Amino acid sequence: MDFRYTEEQLALQDTLQRFISRDYDFERRRALTHSELGYSAQAWARFAELGVLALPFPEELGGLGGTGVDVMLVMEQIGRGLLLEPFLSTVVLGGRLLQDLAPEATRAALFPRLIDGRLRLAFAGYEAAGRYDLTHVACRAVRAGNGWRLSGTKTVVLDAPSADAFLVVARTGGQDTDRAGISLFLVPREAVGLAVEGYATQSGSRAADLRLADVTLGDEALLGVVDQALPAIERAVDRALAALCAEALGIVSALNKATLEYLKSRRQFGVAIGNFQALQHRMAEMYIAEEQIRSMTIMAAVNADLEDAAKRSRAVCAAKAYVGEAARFVGQQAVQLHGAMGVVDELIVSHYFKRLTVLDLTFGDADYHLGRFSDSMKRAPGRA
């Protein structure tokens, strides 16, 4: 048992922190949210240079062989800096799905491009009718000659507007909500019949709805075994859930820091408002929440690597549920303690709060994951 980062991890953390302070301040980020691309091409290139895009992949794919803890470290800094680059979509979700499901030749062709930043991916897994349920797949893929033909819609696909290719979950068998019959396809952006209808999200990042109208693909577009992609999709999403917790942790930690500074500097009634016990106790509760969020995030990061699906998913559900609720508390209270300054666009506080809100709603909110965790509760054979 050891809760320390290694020297290498500390060095990476330090590099990312310096990069954010120097090249990714809040005003720069604001400009990026209004830009055509929606994030910084320069930052993305820097990530490639630093090996961040290669971090969690095995060495035979050109990766650095990192773990869930390495991903946690990066995501925490992404949260702290409110970074807009598609790391989660490309590396944590897309890369992992390619690693697990793509045939040898596809991997050999794509990984070098992914790792040096030329291939950006987006995970098109969810549909409006299914809400947070990954098994609800109405988008259909049928055999067409030697290849496949896909039809359906995928909604709120994160980072889709800038993606070079999409990992589309489509049904090849069974009913809309069956666990079996789910397959994964790699759909290039330029595919005929694919419409990408983009928009900004509430936290300034980008997303899009995809409409697939008889998109015809070659056989190589199928990733993994037909009808049997769900376990790998769930594995990748579990890793993404752990990563989202880490992003929330980075924000919570930054929000607490900002709020504490505000309590020490803002003066009312002739004193710094941090002298008032009502506010001190609130801040103490926010600190406790951060500590507990960090613990759950570590737990999720470590368990995200597990092959045992039940154990892995129980851990990440627990973390996503807990972090969703605790981060909601910190976000709302940070706004509250900043008074009117908390509800203006000018300060970073409201942007942190909005991002936390978006993170909770991404891939299942606190209630959804609490429900999954609760449903997995064993009828304890233990002693009453």
Place this chain on the structure above:
Amino acid sequence: MDLSFTQEDEAFRTEVRGFLAAELPADIAGNVLNGRRLRKDDMVRWQKILYVRGWGAGLWPKRFGGAGWSVVQQHIFDEEGAAAGAPAQLPFSLRMVAPVLMTFGNARQQEYFLPRILSGEHWWCQGYSEPGSGSDLASLQMSAVREGDHYRVNGQKTWNTLGQFADWVFCLVRTAHDSRQQAGISFLLIDMKSPGITVRPIVMLDGEHEINDIFFENVKVPLENLVGEENKGWTYAKFLLGHERTSNAGLGHCKRALNSLKAVAAIQTVDGRALIEEPRFRDRIAEVELELMALEITNLRALSAAANAARAPGAESSVLKIKGSEIIQRIAELQMHALGHDALPYLREALEPGWAPAGVLAEHYAPYAPPVTGRYFNQRKTTIYAGSTEIQKNIIAKMVLGL
């Protein structure tokens, strides 16, 4: 970063399990698991068994006769012990006065007291709170006046836990009246057999006798029973409180209680369906389980950080105390709600070992029911004692956040 237990840790867990299976007396475990009244003899007997095994005090250094365990080993021991129904070891002896003696006591005090704590020969209790000094502990008034080779002690301590069994009490006393109230406090060790000491029971809301008032009337305490320096007692007191709060996270206990809650919820029925099948109730269990999962890691993080830096747990123990107490209260509350109407009967005799219900009661009143509601009432103490939740938040605000 690695949350897994090492092979040595797993081997240790196996060893602890084997030891508990072989050495924990069944009658004691039964009383603990069924929530029956624990007697002094149960706790002392268990301490003596641990002592014989060399495990009288897991975290104490070996040079003081401790087992010299790592914090992880202690965590494993607590978890396994709680699951098996081992009584808690007396915190006042092992986790409060002992670390103070090791750090601030002199060689004679260490040599005399520590072995007797280990062996279970001495039962210690705590003399901190006074009627006028609860949260504002440093305002305490109990006086100790030097007279030749002894102090003459006068005053009252209250909310003293299990002092009715104690051989010794460690007290914070006022030895000087400084303008800063923290400055005139000393840390004294007092023999409970000293003439002039009276122990008066205080009955708690569950009807049980767990706490006391202790009155000191011209009690003579030898000067050699002063720990460290005169008027420096506040430093030692704060050191002790750090240890007290860490042990108050009570994770092993929380885990056992949670497992018991789940088991009860699987047995209790609603129109023939197990209560745990009701999503509304099950979600409430899930919520507290999440808190417990987080706290378990927060606890290990705090302990590792302290161990890596070779220091006593600091203000982070306030987090553990706040969360641990809230969790145990919530579990106790859910256990009560799980019983439905069977939470209502108040049967004092049912808490005695060997009691069994008769008549219609025997048809519906489960063996696990008797202690449940009283425990819910009793556990309200946990967010009040050892520095209330509000005091802990003050500590975090001041010591961690610098407010």
